[in-house]
Each structure stands twice: as structure tokens, then as C-alpha cells.
Amino acid sequence: MTELEKHSYDVVVIGAGGAGLRAAIEARLAGKKTAIISKSLFGKAHTVMAEGGAAAAMGNVNSKDNWMVHFRDTMRGGKFLNNFRMAELHAKEAPDRVWELETYGALFDRTPDGRISQRNFGGHEYPRLAHVGDRTGLELIRTLQQKIVSLQQEDGGDDRLRVFAECTVTDLLLDGSRIAGAVGYYRETGEFVLFETPAIVLATGGVGKSYKVTSNSWEYTGDGHALALRAGATLINMEFLQFHPTGMVWPPSVKGILVTESVRGDGGVLKNSDGKRFMFDYVPDVFRKQYAETEEEADRWYTDPDNNRRPPELLPRDEVARAINAEVKAGRGTPAGGVYLDIASRRPAEYILKRLPSMYHQFKELADVDITEAPMEIGPTCHYVMGGVEVDPDTAAAGGTVEGLFAAGEVSGGMHGSNRLGGNSLSDLLVFGKRAGEYAALYVDRLGSRPAAPAAAVDAAVEAALAPLVRENGENPFDVWSDLQQVMQDLVGIIRRKSELEESLKLLVDLKERIGKVSAPGGRRFNPGWHLAIDLRNMVLVSECTARAALEREESRGGHTREDFPQMDAKWRQVNLVCSVGQAGEVELVRKPVPTIRPELLALFELSELKKYMTDEELAMLGDASAESTGRPGQPAKDGE
């Protein structure tokens, strides 16, 4: 076997964003010797960029809020394709996870009586997002980071909880079907490291770096998705990508950077180049009853939400992104190809500066625009992948053939269905990060013999990773990456068509071949070209899953819009698309039924609403089931029950 640094842990967490850190804390609290492997510096993970807040039905601002309302909003937002059990656990446990974070020391903005303040956000019926200004993600990461440091001090340097920073995992190791370890390399030195462990939690985030215009940072190359696939796990619903409606479109160097949804939550509106507030024209039937029909009613909602309906600017993200896309396509866009987001004409400068300080600075510094005086130019940007590792909702254990693998946060799939509500990801990563850590620890407790990492697999992993360094006169990885991004942006973007998806799959085959031939000269020490060459393997594999699933799903729903199948189809709501990787590395896609929602959860919805999502057969079954259960579809849920 190759000589390399070796460590042995009970649980290894890959990824040091919110989900990874929360999982590691839980595993360590359960007494497990735990390692956190972080691709970036400790504390710099993508979670820091989350602005709006963490959704948790604490009911601090509106006492009508409770987990059932949160559950309902989440299912609606995901167009009922969510794994209902995950949505249920998430809604029930989010308040405890936020309060727990507070006991670690997190600061949140406050209500006048000293409780955690909550703000409005798209798709949430009541003010629900615990937040601190517009830098909630930073506070969350800092708090979890410092909690980990406090646990390390408790341990007195005995290595029970250790962070391996700037270390990238290239391969998972298996003993039969059981997880046995992981191989990675230190970005700083290029030296390889072997982690022997029976349990791995994937918390690697998303895939946005496969797109040209994205809000995601450099780490988001689909590493966890690809590692899971190659270890025998399955991915579900990879066709669902969230394009956040409001990314900066100008200047070009910052294209894609996020403009928080809070701008709209705090009164900002969308206008086209004619100055028209166009979102009223784009309220789909399924949401008609919850959204205002006139500007007057929409404007009254900010101060009197009980007696007015919400402004259509606060529709779920997929709806808003599509509307902006349509306006621009119809020739009513801004010079830079976006639309206007205007808060300057609607709120006093003082209010904007207090509520949105980071946005003010972001535009002032990056675009030289004063958002208290002028509108912002914005457009959709690739933001979040709803699809991901298929997991057991309660334990976060990965599906497929592998044992000992867990996943939490963005890398996992199911929770958000076809579209994620803003604010539901910070809460998601706390709720399921904790669960993943807890159940990974339990898995280790119940383990009979400890799996062993086969030496040949370690050698193969190292050899494959080193190939781009050794290879001479190959293509520049940055060129291949740029071409991959263009293919995904142009052919597997917001609006999709059969012919283009087929074309993308052909091009991805070529790209896969080119990736196998890149060279990255410059040695092993902190060589960004080499790092990219390794990441590219993951990006192309995950991109293929997205394109395959997007071609298969012949309907439009949430973060998947087919121009040739523009309607949502109730038959497709019963289908999850599940990808795995075959012996020769080829992507295999199968259809699996979506789990049946428990009757008492269905009873939280009016029958008229369920009719928008379900087939006639399902609705007929529902009638039968309701007779036997306590749940009674057709009755509106009572708040507070």
C-alpha cells in the first residue's frame, strides 16, 4: 500500500458547513471519536453566505404559527413531492434546534419583549425566520465552530473531535457493502491521508459550480453526491435545481451573487423596464387564494397580514424566477438582462440601512449602486439543488447498497421536494445534521466487527487522483470546466427542452472523456489546477444525473421546467427519479414511488388544495382512508391544534 498518513475515527463527517458541524457535535456528544473534514478553512463554508434566516415555527411574532402550518408551507412550496416524513420532522424539530443554537451563544435579532424575532419570507404563511440582520449564516457557522472549540477544550486535546481543514476527500472506501474509510489530500501539501472509519456523514453541500451563473462558492462541485454514487448509494430527483430569482446581473464579475429574499420580505417589489409591477400577472392557480390581486391589498399586508393577502413578490422562488425569465424574454428586461428590484421608492433610507445593511454595502461596493436611492438590477442565479442522496428520513442513512453512510443538508434529497422555501435550509441542516450525527453514532454502537479498508482501493484512489499531475500535454482543466458550465447553463438551465437535454447528454459524454485527459502542472502543493481536475470528475457525474432526470421527467414542477411539458402532472407527483452508478461507471435511472403521506398529515390540507396535486385515484383512496382515521381531509386544519 502507498505510504500515507493514517487516522482512525468512529465517525468521519465530510463537510464543515452547518450540517457537518452540527452532525459532528452530535456524534461527539454521543461519545464517538469524530473527525470533520473541510475542503475550505474551518469556518468559511458556504453556509456563511446564507442571509435571510432559519425557519422555525416558534410563534414569537405571530402566535398562530406552529409546526403544522410550517409543514403545510413546506409541502406546498415543494409541490407535494417532498418526503413528507422529512418535512414533518423538520417542522417539528426546527424550534428546538434554534433554541439549542442560542444556548451555544448564537445571537438573533429580538422582539421588543426579548424573544427571538422572526421575519417574513417567501412561501411562509407567518413571520418565521430567526435571523440576525442579513448575515444569519455567518452567525450560525461561527456559533457551531466555537461550540466545537469548546468541546475540544473539554476533551483537553485528546483528539476526540478534530478538524482537518483544507482537506478534500477523493474516494470512499468499502469493505464489501460497508463503509470502511475515506481517502483525501491536503490542499496545502498535496499529501494524501487515509481515514479509517465505519461511519461517514456526507455534508458537502451542492452542485452549483457546474453552472456559469451561480450564487454558490467554489466548494460546490457535487463532491458528496458523486462520492455517494460511487459508493453504491442512490440520488433522488436531481432534476430539481433552484434558480434563486434575485441574483446580481451586473457588473459581470459579480454576476450570480445573491440578493437576499429579505429585500422583498421587507417591502421590495419587482418591476420591468416599463415600470410595471409584473408579479400580479404570474400568480399560478394553485396559489391564487393566498396572494393579493391588487397593489393596494399587497401593500396593506406588510402592516396588516391578518386581513390581507401576501404580495405576489413573495411567491415561492421557482415561480418568481420563471416570471422574471418570461419578462426578460418578452423584451421588458433591463439593459443588463434582468429586471428591477426596487426598495428605494418604497421604504425610507433609514429603514433600508437598518434592515438590509449587508445588501446596502454589497451594492454600494460591488456595483456602485445606492439601494436607498436606485433600484437594483437582478435576475435568476443557480442557487440550490433540491435533489440529492436518497436518505431514510429518520436516520439520514443513505439508500442504495451501502451501509454506514449518512447524509445531511443540501447534499441529501427529499426534504424540499421540487422546490425549497427560503429559510428552510438553515433549519434543515440543523435538524438533519443533528439526526445524521446521532444515527451515525448509533450505527457504530451496533456494529459487530469493524470494517477494514482494502489496501488496493487506497492505492487506486491515490493513483487516480495523481493522474492529472503526472499526465503531460493534456488539456487545461479550466477550459474543460468552462465548457461544462456552458453546457449546463444553456441546455440544462431554468427552461428545458427534450432536444436540448438530449444534446447535453451527448456533450457530457465528450466532456467526461476530456476530463480523463486533463493535465495540471505545478506540483502537489496548493495547486488549484490539480484540485479542479479532481473536482471535475464529480461535477460531470452529477451533471449527467441532472440531465438524465430532467429528460425523464415530462412535466414542469418546482425547480424543473420543461417548455415541452409546461403543466404540472399529478401522475408525476407519484414518481421519484432515482440515479445510481453501474459497474462501468454508467448512470442508471429508475422510477420509484413517492412514499404515501400519512392521513393525519393530509388532513392538514383542504381537499380543494389536494385536488391540485393528486390524481383522481389518490383522491378516491383518500376518501376511504379518512373514514378509518382521525384525519378528515376536506376540513381546513385549525391553527394551534
Place this chain on the structure above:
Amino acid sequence: MPEEITLQVARYRPEQEDRPTFDEYKVPLRKDWAVLDGLNYIKDELDGTLSYRWSCRMGICGSCGARVNGEPKLTCGTFLTDYAPGPVRIEPLANFPIIRDLVVDLTDFLVKLGAVQPWLIRDEDKPVEEGEYLQTPAELDEYKQFSMCINCMLCYSACPVYGLDDKFLGPAAIALAQRYNLDSRDEGADRRLTVLSQPEGVWGCTFVGECSRACPKGVDPAGAIQRYKLTAATAAVKKLLMPWGQR
């Protein structure tokens, strides 16, 4: 306006040279390009071996700090046009060991971060199910400014005291201690006193104020340090006058 600007970028490749040197690159000078865009241009188009850290591009992750013409800056928020016609000198943050090119070793700070115990210390913890500790907006405002830190290390690069003595706790760590000391939910101020009031704690600071000038987030570590000196002095006097007292 000239169409290009020259970046003089510090290179250090320990396997082939024993001290940093400078390489010059011409990059497009665009109105909207930050120094980071220039570095990315070099990496993508001119020299794929250039190493530097960055992540969010929006001034929140604190990864992309470097010295630009001698001053510590976030390269994502510093514009090339402000340095036209150039050349612009880009070097790693001062006062840290260099790993490669613009990448420095920040281990020392992580040790100091732990030393000030930056977490909520309570005599008695409240069970999670009982909800949050109450804290009014006014109580929050007491320490909120010191919580804005993004650990970008510009203040350590700017600090002449840290440059001379790396045992000095340093600006960000002390500001972080104050963030918790001033938090109405926290009861750990006396536990942090030992670390903060030692010679390498607040007393190391000679109040040059460079840290607050360098801070991209308006945290004002210098202010935090001065304020704490008063706290530490009062505590010392109390101890002298009332040696039997608890604190």
C-alpha cells in the same frame, strides 16, 4: 483609461525557492473588477499555479485577505481602478507564516480563538424546551458590533504589536471575548479575565488603532480593547481593595 493594469504578485513556491519573489502579470483593467477578479484572471488565463484563498466574493466569508500596495484588504471588495494606472503590488497578509504564494498559515489564530472561550458560559443552563433566554434589542445592541467579525485576519496583518510578538492575543480574539462579555445572557466574564488581563492580553496593545482602520466590517477591535482595559483595571483595583471578595 489604459486597458490593462500590471499586478505584481508575490510568489513563493517552497519546493523551488527559499524566499518570496514577485511575478508580473498584465490583467484587463475594468471598472467593475476587484483585485480578486484580477487574480482569478491570472489563474484561469495566464498561470494556473497561482495559489490564493477565496470563496464567497461578497465580503462575508473572510477568506480572500491579502496586502494590496502594503495595506491589508479583502481582495473581493478592493477595486483595481482605485490603483490605476498601477502597478499594484499584491502580497500575502503580514505576520503569518506563508504556505505558498498568497496562502498563509492561520493556525495561531485558531489557538487564540479558543483561549478566550467564545461561547455562552452560564452558571446554570436552561433546558432547550423552555425556549430562548430573553434579551432586549437594547441589550443586543451592547455587543452586536463586536459580533460582526468575519475572521478575515486583516487586523492581525495590520497590528504592529502582533508583528513584534506573536504571543499577543490580538485584535479579533479580544473583540470576540468582548462580544461575549457584553452579552447579557453570558456569565463567563470572570473566566475570560485571566486570559485577557495577562501581559499578552489587552495590556499588550499600545493602541495604535491600525486594526480598526483595517477592519472591513466596522468591528472596531481597538475600541473593544480600550474598553476592556478599563474593565480589567477596575477588576484589579477591586481585588486589591477587597482581596476577600469573589471577583
